[in-house]
Amino acid sequence: MSEAPFARRALTVTGMDELGAYRLLRVADPDGPEPQAGQFAMLAAAERWGGGEEERPYLPRAFSIARRSDGESQFLLEDVGPGSRRLCELQAGDRLWTLGPLGRGFVAPSAGRRAVLVGGGVGIAPLAILQDALAAAGAEAAETTVLLGFRDAARAEGAALLAGARVATDDGSAGHHGLVTDLLEAEIRRDPDVVVYACGPAGMLEGVRALCERADTPAQLALEAHMACGFGACFGCVVPRRGGGYLRVCVDGPVIDAGALERVDEHAGAPA
Amino acid sequence: MSEAPFARRALTVTGMDELGAYRLLRVADPDGPEPQAGQFAMLAAAERWGGGEEERPYLPRAFSIARRSDGESQFLLEDVGPGSRRLCELQAGDRLWTLGPLGRGFVAPSAGRRAVLVGGGVGIAPLAILQDALAAAGAEAAETTVLLGFRDAARAEGAALLAGARVATDDGSAGHHGLVTDLLEAEIRRDPDVVVYACGPAGMLEGVRALCERADTPAQLALEAHMACGFGACFGCVVPRRGGGYLRVCVDGPVIDAGALERVDEHAGAPA
Amino acid sequence: MSVEFCGLALRHPVINGSGTFDAIAARRAFGEDLAASFPFSAYVSKTITLQPRDGNPPPRLWEASGGLINSIGLPNKGLEVYLREDLPQLADLLGLAADGAAPGAVPLITNVMGASAEQIAELLGACDARPEIAAIELNVSCPNVKTGLDIGADPRQLAEVLRAVRGRTSKPLIVKLTPNTADVGACALAAQEAGADAVSLINTLRATALSPDGRSRPRRPWLGGGTGGLSGPAIRAVALAQVEAVAARVAIPVVGMGGVQNARHAQDLIDVGATLVAVGTETFRDPGVGARIAHELQEIMVGR
């Protein structure tokens, strides 16, 4: 796990690309630590953060680091509320408060096991940097299966973030008409000797968790939660732990072994 | 006194001009009531009002109507805090919440008396529309004396808002080196048969008040005060009344007969 | 959308907070526009005391993060002048007949405050005699002359005062609770048991600010009254919790207020149990907001 410098830093936006219904925010961070796949950062626009309805956004927001190359960090954004909306408005040259990289990322598959990446909606973000990391570690593209689910075709354009993805949409407007877990189920039936890496809405993650539990397939789930701090200070971002008690998504996760969870909490997922 | 429509209205900014250290905000208000000279409006930018330091500005801010012509209202702005700063940033096409015209304006001089207009700093604003009104009522330009005081030459450029003004500056960088009350004192000595119309910082207004009291010259002072509402609801904008108690600047003023005041309160003036 | 409140049939659930709308001054500012489209379904007067009060020296306002601190100090003309001068003007503006009958009119709620049971009794008695007044709101956020604490801060003391005065009026009596207390639910229950017909809350939270010129030492309090009361968005979440706590404890109707800016905020208060919602500080930003909230509330209700 990479450690973050101990204070937020003002970074400069280098660009904002469209990716179907999503935006890809690019930020220059030449001096920042190299993140581990699955880590995230707390982001807040340096100007005009707040001042909207109810004076929100007030706290920074958590975003998975979707890609990192040549000192540039990329984030995949979906406009779901005041914070993500403001971030989607950023333009090259704007300044962005950034704290990170934070949290525990994905753990590489143990020898002999293939990676199956399962993403839903904007939750595909951490799978992109994971795919990069697997490739860098020598995994053949053919060895890694990428299954991505979206609500509709506009969102499915986000699949371009990863290489060789198979797509499912809820409305059938692109790829398989149905859930990404349908694809996963078939994949596991075909080859159970895999490690599943998943990120997406709570319902999808719960589907992945239950499926992998039944199939006895190891799974690492990248969870979400409303966060105030991102570094373990507020105890606000918890999900129930198997056997009782809670885990803090920001320091015990966001990537959590499926076996550590009884079920995925309704608040622990990404927008669909 | 003109009455205001009973709700704030979203008007469109038509332009923003520079006037030395000040800005002249122009707003289209073809359907609004014709203001009386000395009345004011409560203004708030429709977008990004708030969200700055301390989430301010929150309440609308009071501004004298500086001029009114062809359905356009003009306001003279000085950047002294978060509200005026945000208003100074407005550009043609932006929307402005406006409530007004509000308050009691200037009363025309009784027959046989000349008007002497005395302004300080951004407080010259209501004197411009007053000068227009006096001219429209038939006063010869030569009959009306205009004396304006500023801190320095950059601010003294604001004098262009009125016709035929004589200027004083604190630092002597333009016009008379000294206070505008010096000019007024000489003027009253020359011809005591005048009505003084004054607006400016508290210290200047107190100088005008004391001077006119000694000379037994009638004076109408346009006061300022921190306002929350502008229409008599909050009782926040008071100044001490001669003989005890308080006057609400927004409904008993902003133009108040000097005789109704013991002294001008330190909080009752415009920025210098 | 019409609401029954203490026997009054109101057109909608939105009224004004006491001291945040001066209908007489507003008529001067807005003319007949105001009477034609009066935004509130009942009109609550500013707090009236036995003797006239000038209020606090200026400055009286401070803009805080997400709110307003006021240190107005309850200026008013005193009971006698209020009854003699203001009531007839209000009756005319609100459309009240001489006998107080008000078909299509806006009922008048008079807010009063006293520093002792005797003072309060006198205020209630005088209001009781006037048909223009539909209901009385008693502001118990007034500091007790003996303890310095708000009269309404302690449930036992509050009940005692209310029992002593309740008999002085047969009009509906609304007790405006103080939020500066450990247990507002217990205060509300005490008010109900002592004969209140309704409770209203929250009043402003005690707050202060220092003069902005940071270099001079020692810095003075900014407000002429020393401390003041915080209102507006900053107190909304506190208000919602207090209204919820009170509505869970009492059977009488609750008037909820504190930071309401739009229909969703009003709906929140209604959802936790308020019968009416009052709008205060937001009226300063837009005097027409009450009517807009009432209208949007209706749309939400219909949509449900």
Place this chain on the structure above:
Amino acid sequence: MSVEFCGLALRHPVINGSGTFDAIAARRAFGEDLAASFPFSAYVSKTITLQPRDGNPPPRLWEASGGLINSIGLPNKGLEVYLREDLPQLADLLGLAADGAAPGAVPLITNVMGASAEQIAELLGACDARPEIAAIELNVSCPNVKTGLDIGADPRQLAEVLRAVRGRTSKPLIVKLTPNTADVGACALAAQEAGADAVSLINTLRATALSPDGRSRPRRPWLGGGTGGLSGPAIRAVALAQVEAVAARVAIPVVGMGGVQNARHAQDLIDVGATLVAVGTETFRDPGVGARIAHELQEIMVGR
């Protein structure tokens, strides 16, 4: 800028609010950067209770106008595990020697809470035995098991509890007052008279929020714990008034907090009488803010 506080020599007047900085978790996130530039001049632990607590079910956070509502529910490992597992880690991080001697180190203040005098006595006794702990902060915002009100809401009850437990430790005892009370000054005075060495305030204001999906009826409270506590800028003006009221009543040092975001806010609290200033919610927005405030405060002091 160094400050003496209850016999501790602190490098500057800025500490953290209890429960808003987990130094052990922060070390995992930030590594040795944290120890190298620890932002606070003393470190206050999250509230520790006798028994372990899981805390409230999620969601635990709600962003309010100008602030944050939390309904965390005081999760902690319980006294025993805290002393056994956390203290050595904290001692290492803060640079404390085994005997607690701390030249150049950051003194540790342990915050504890109990639901009765017996529980509190046990907590104080156990902390007293540990040299790593420089001072104890007692959180009296805990609801009393009998009355449901905060133990610290009533001056008499507060004094009684404190007298019963004071003898259990010779370490400095800071009483963290509850802001949900009618008269915080009286509570502070009671704490002083019952032997507190300092008081700290304000804790969060009771607040709540409803689930944002407005169409469904009835709407549920959003927070897993039902209600929560409001912190951040929205409470700053209330905090300033309460700190001022307390500092005017007591002779012991006061730790002021509530919505501090920058050095001017800290200066406000110091100007009304606080000896130390604590930063809570703003740390969530920037973990480095404490050091920045301490630095800017020094500039203000020098400039005066």
